[in-house]
Amino acid sequence: MRDATPQTVFLKDYTPPEYLIDSVELSFDLDEQRTLVTSRLHMRRNPQSANQAVTLTLAGEELELVSIAIDGKPLAAGDFAISPESMLIHRVPQEQGFVLDIQNYINPKANTALEGLYLSGSMLCTQCEAQGFRKITWFLDRPDVMSRFKTTLRADKTDYPVLLSNGNKIASGELADGRHWVSWEDPFAKPCYLFALVAGQLECVADSFTTMSGRQIALEIFVEGHNVDKCSHAMQSLKNAMRWDEETYGLEYDLDLYMIVAVDHFNMGAMENKGLNVFNTKFVLARPDTATDSDYEHIEGVIGHEYFHNWSGNRVTCRDWFQLSLKEGFTVFRDQQFTGDRTSAAVKRIEDVNALRTRQFAEDAGPLAHPIRPEAYIEINNFYTLTVYEKGAEVVRMLHTLLGAKGFRKGCDLYFARHDGQAVTCEDFINAMEAANGVELTQFRRWYSQAGTPVVGVDQHFDAKTQQLRLILRQSCPATPNQPEKAPLHVPVKLGLLAPDGSPASIVFDGKTATEITLDLTESEQTFVFDKLAEAPVVSLLRGFSAPVNLDMPRSLEELAFLLRHDSDTFNRWEAGQQLAAKVIFALIEDLQNQRPLHLNALMAKAFHDLLAEEGDDLSYQALLLTLPDESYLAGQMRVIDVEAIHHAREFVKTTLAHDLRDDFERVYRIHHRDESGKFGADAIGRRRLKNACLSYLNQLESASSYALAKAQFEQARNMTDQVAALSAVVNSHHPDKADCLQNFYQQWQHEALVIDKWFALQASSHMPNTFATVQELMRHPAFDMHTPNRVRALIGAFSQANPLHFHAINGEGYRFLADQVLALNTLNPQIASRMVTGLAQWRRYDGKRQELMKQQLHRIVATEPLSKDVYEIASKSLA
Incomplete structure (x- = not known):
């Protein structure tokens, strides 16, 4: 729990570790309430450290000391001191290395924070990133201390027949009293945050993979027995990821064994521990009747993400936690590439950008804004953010755009060659890109240190006499906490031009001709001139969302409709549709606010009629084109968010389209309505997505026929995608x-935890009346468990983050409810609690009454004692 003045850690204060740990021998006598940990640390002074102090400070929390010795000599009570967060050893040998032996007890069952070694059901498992290892034993718990680990596990053979750790299994045996032991050795030096241990009654699903050099890799997925039939997709996803990384980056797996374990209680999605990945069950288990198409894609993406970390995170790791985006932003970009190659690149790009603009842009615009490489933190767990991950991936993507695929690959090859086995910085990554390509990226580095979402404004002028188009681009960035002034960034802006008939127009720029180019916007204002244009073109700017910026470019409804019909860039075509819908919705919001009658613009209905008439190859993309902007995205465009007006205007558009185009929606639904359960090809997935998009519109009719359609699909569905879509309707x-x-849904799936999470989330995110009362009732449901992060996210998270209409009810009941749950979680699981607080962080964006109501709850949270550092940091910064 926190002190009165929590300590802030600053990047500028980084110093190399005073000591190093060359190798570690760990021994665990496992018990769910009293595990004995024995550690032998082979240590020496770090020659790179300027500090010549003879003291040694080790991190450690919630540990019960048994014994401590240096070079076999027990330390007396006066030789060391223990505080709640550390151990200080007053004098250690300086001239040569030394061996530090420590024994301590820990209580996994009491560890509800799910950091370190904890109990998940009947299974013992670990989560050590970022600073969980200090809850296992005293250690130099920092990523720039890399050690070779040998681990021996001892446990009751009945309770824990499977004993796993990092690396290769080197020995095992039987012990007295029904116990057994297994020893593991990892040949690669790693920071302690990559340590892993799993023990339990698990079944193994085994397979193998042959690498590009001909090595045979054993692949093993461990799950509880009743989940064995849900692992085949995860196993195939792993093999797909291994092959893709070889073909795309030339990276081969290095150990002889790769293991994955699925656990029910996990704060995050998954963890890339060297050779032993620990996963949230949500991102491993799938069967057509229990997992949706999106689940299948997310599982493959997360499996890929953790596998790709073997190089971008494990073999080359972070010097300190401020460099978190070095591994996470880079690896998110890699998993986005992988999923795009495996599915629909167009759909994947749109989904990623939609999430970025809806959620990360909001983070950038609020009190929690920070650069992808932060300058300071109180609790590092709070910086596992959308900014570090998703915006970090966009920064890497811009490098890929600027250098080209071949240049980016050259930079990656040099980066891995230079820094294999090292803990490095974001600067080292950029340096490798520069050196490999002979370019200079000094200005580009500002993306790592500046917070906020830049705005790129556009003016255009066409001169028919000179046949020239002049584009004037201006960049600016709003002030963010501790950064009132911003320097110009290097912004790559992809550009295409369309002729009046919708065909691509040739771009003549700087003496060269192309159909698409990338402009380098590096100044506050720049003018770009394009020659030899017989007619005024329609400009397609920021193609592929080539930079994470807000584009301020005035467009008429007619121009947006033209781009929606003709733009060859799949992202910009979708974006034109989003902007068209947003303009229509905002005009309706103004009508609502001024109590004028509502009418749908005819251009909108015509655009959707044309979309429904298309017979394209990518039906998933067509379904996205038919999707209206999210309420959260629309809210991000308003200076003062009008929750009710956004909802009612958007609903009016959707309902009117359903009435006006009912025959079209029904026709498309019937064409694609078939049972293709178990088929996960692009065509089958696309048919389901397009059909269910039509069902969502038809549901707006609230008619006997729409009710019958939804119920029939619900009852007849043989796959979770169709069943959940129908239940949502x-x-x-x-x-x-x-x-x-x-x-009926609950009775059918009550023994499938991940499916019941969907049941909770659907009800918590419903826009129908009495949803808040339903949420309160579900909090008392026997299946709800505050100790299970997935269930908390499914109910409390879905209500506070995916239901703006009811969460932001003007009576403040949603805010009080969230604060109550944050305080309940604060003592159980501070990480999850702090993530829930963010629902209150954007209070400045709302009307005065809501501002006061949200602030009241934030003040209430901050005033509560005891309060975890995790929650204190987010709540206090939200009020700053």
Whole structure:
């Protein structure tokens, strides 16, 4: 729990470790309430450290000391001191290395924070990133201390027949009293945050992979027995990722064994521990009747992400936690490439950008804004953020755009060659890109240190006499906490031009001709001139979302409709549709606010009629084109968010489109309505997505026929994608059989935890009346468990982050509810609690009454004692 004045850690204060740990011998006598940990650390002074102090400070929390010795000699009570967060050893040998032996007890069952060694059901497992290892034993718990680990596990053979750790299994044996032991050795030096241990009653699903050099790798996925039939997709995803990394980056796996373990209780998605990945079950388990198409894609993406970390994170790791985006931003970019290659590149790009603009841009615009390489933190767990991950990936993507695929690959090759086995910085990554390509990226480095979302403004002028188009681009960035002034960034802006008939126009720029170019915007204002244009073109700017910026470019509805129909860039075509819909919705919001009657612009209906008439190859993309902007995205465009007006205007558009185009929606639905359960090719997934998009519109009709359509699909569905889509339609309507459908779904799937998470989330995110009362009732449901992060996210997270209409109810009941749950979680699981607080962080964006109500709850949270550092940092910064 926190002190009165929590300590802030600053990047500028980084110093190399005073001591190093060359090798570690760990021994665990496992017990769910009293595990004995024995560590032998082979240590020496770090020659790179300027500090010549003879003291040694080790991090350690919630540990019970048994014994401590240096070079076999027990230390007396006066030789060391223990505080709640550390151990200070007053004098250690200086001239040569020494061996430090420590024994301590820990209580995994009491560890509800799920950091260090903890109990998940009947299984013991670990989570050591970022600073969980200090809850296992006293250690130099920092990423720039890399050591070789040998681990021996001892446990009751009945309770824990499977004993796993990093690296290769080197020995095992039997012990007295029904116990057994296994020893593991990892040949690669790693920081302690990559240490892993798993023990439990697990079944193994085994396979193998042959690398590009002909080595045979054993692949093993460990799950509880009842989940064995849900592992085949995860196993195939792993093999797909291994092959892709070889073909795309030339990177081969280095150990002889790769293991994955799925656990129910996990704060994050997964963890890339060397050779032994620990996963949230959500990102491993899949069967057509229990997992949606999106689940299948996310599983492959997360499996790929953790595997790719073997190089971008493990073999080359972070010098300190301020460099977190070095591994996470880079690896997110790699997993985005992988998923795009495996599925639809167009759909994947749009989904990623949509999430970025809806959620990360909001983070950039609020009190929690920070650069992808932060300058300071109180609790490092709070910097596992959308900025560090998703915006970090966009920064890497810009390097890929600027250098080209071949140049980027050259930079990556040099980076891995230079720094294999090292803990390095973001600067080292950029240096490798520069050296490999002979370029200078000094200005580009500002993306790592400046917070906020830049705005790129555009003016255009066409001169028919000179046949020239002049584009004037201006960049600026709003002030963010501790950064009132911003320097110009290097912004790559992809450009295409369309002729009046919709065909691509040739771009003549700087003496060269092309159909698409990338402009380098490096000044506050720049003018770009394009020659030999017989007619005024329609400009397609920021193609592929080539930089994480807000584009301020005035467009008419007619121009947006033209781009939606003709733009060859899949992202910009979708973006034109989003902007068209947003303009229509904002005009309706103004009508609502001024109590004027509502009418749908005819251009909108015509655009959707044309989209429904298309017969394209990528049906998933067509489904996205038919999707209206999210309420959260629309809220981000308003100076003062009007929650009710956004919802009602958007609903009016959706309902009117459903009425006006009912025959079109029904026709497309019937064409693609078929049972293709178990088929996960692009065509089958696309048909389901397009069909269910049509069902969502038809559901707006609130008619007997729409009710019958949703119920029939719900009852006949043989795959989770179709069943959940139908149940969502039922839950978000006045369907007369809503209660029966919800009860039937629960009865059918009550023993499948991940499916019941969907059941909770659907109800918590419903826009129908009485949703808040439903959420309160679900908090008392026997299946709800505050100790299970997935369940907390499914109910409390879905309500506070995916239901703006009801969470932001003007009576403040949503805010009080969230604060209550944050305080309950504060003592159980501070990481999850701090993530929930962010629902209150954007209070400045709302009207005065809501501002006061949200601030009241933030003040209430900050005033509570005891309060974890995790929650204190987010709540106090939100009020600053």
